[in-house]
Amino acid sequence: MKQLVGFVVGILLPGLILMAGGISNSALAQAWPTKPIRIVIAQAPGSATDVISRVVGNQLSVSLGQPIVIDARPGAGGVLGTEVAARSAPDGYTLFMGNNSTHGSNPAVYAKLPYDAIKDFAPISFVASVPYVLVVDPKLPVSTVKEFIALAKSRPGKMNYASAGNGSTHHFCGELLKSMTGIDIQHIPYKGSGPGIAALLGGEVSMMFSNVADIGSQIKAGKVRALAVTAQRRSSILPDVPTMPEAGLPDFEVTSWFGLLVPAGTPSPVIGRLNAETIKVLRRADVKATLTAQGLEVAPGSPEQFAAHIQSEIARFTQIAKAAGIKAE
Structure with a gap:
């Protein structure tokens, strides 16, 4: 009898734990957030990353019902701020506005970084490019x-x-x-x-x-x-400025882009809600108009789409860096 009880418990207990964990995560998503949120940026105040983070953060603050502050940690080409975000608690209260430097060129040209751009982060949504x-x-x-x-x-x-x-x-x-x-x-x-x-x-x-x-x-x-x-078509706010291909360098194409991430391990229900709220914000006409006026092309998407973009960007930057012999000094 004791053996039978032990067998049943061994079968049922893991499932019960998983069910409890699911209920906990669901409750967390409904209750979150209960305190202010910060968006860490790896660039200086006044930069495009800062401006975009404030535009998006201000509207997310309204939809989430909590203050959102911008925490600027510039230095080392974006490495310092990225490490701060990567080492933060994965509780949904630290977001990171990554970009083509933090999740593109840096992993390609630095022999060693104090974080893994893929493994230490969970993507939320692509935001915009310029x-x-x-x-x-x-x-x-x-x-x-x-x-x-x-x-x-x-x-x-x-x-x-x-x-x-x-x-x-x-x-x-x-x-x-x-x-x-x-x-x-x-x-x-x-x-x-x-x-x-x-x-x-x-x-x-x-x-x-x-x-x-x-x-x-x-x-x-x-x-x-x-x-x-550095694009295949002219900028909407600089229509008189030619593209690199028009200037005689057809293979010179580098785009600046921005996207929201959180530390790896952040509960998936929180990631799901952040993605949904971010897409709603970026589809608002007033938000889109504000960013477009800065020359930005707004293009929110799923976490999976953003993850694929990051991986392709790191691979592309790595390939170009090797061919051109580009290394961080």
């Missing part, structure tokens, strides 16, 4: 990519470019340009795209690649000169 643009100091006597390349070749090692840090996509773009054209320009890494743009505006560097959302207003004000966007 092309990069090659911009130069307006005092330079160039108005096209061809003229810039010619000038750089006439001054080997004497010109420089800014980036948002070692391993950032800005850095990746600069090294890709060097590899494709044979120019010799020096890399000057800054702690974020904002400081890099400030360096360009102050005449400390000759050029940089910046995403259109970050530097569109400075281009329109004539503070920097745009030579080409």
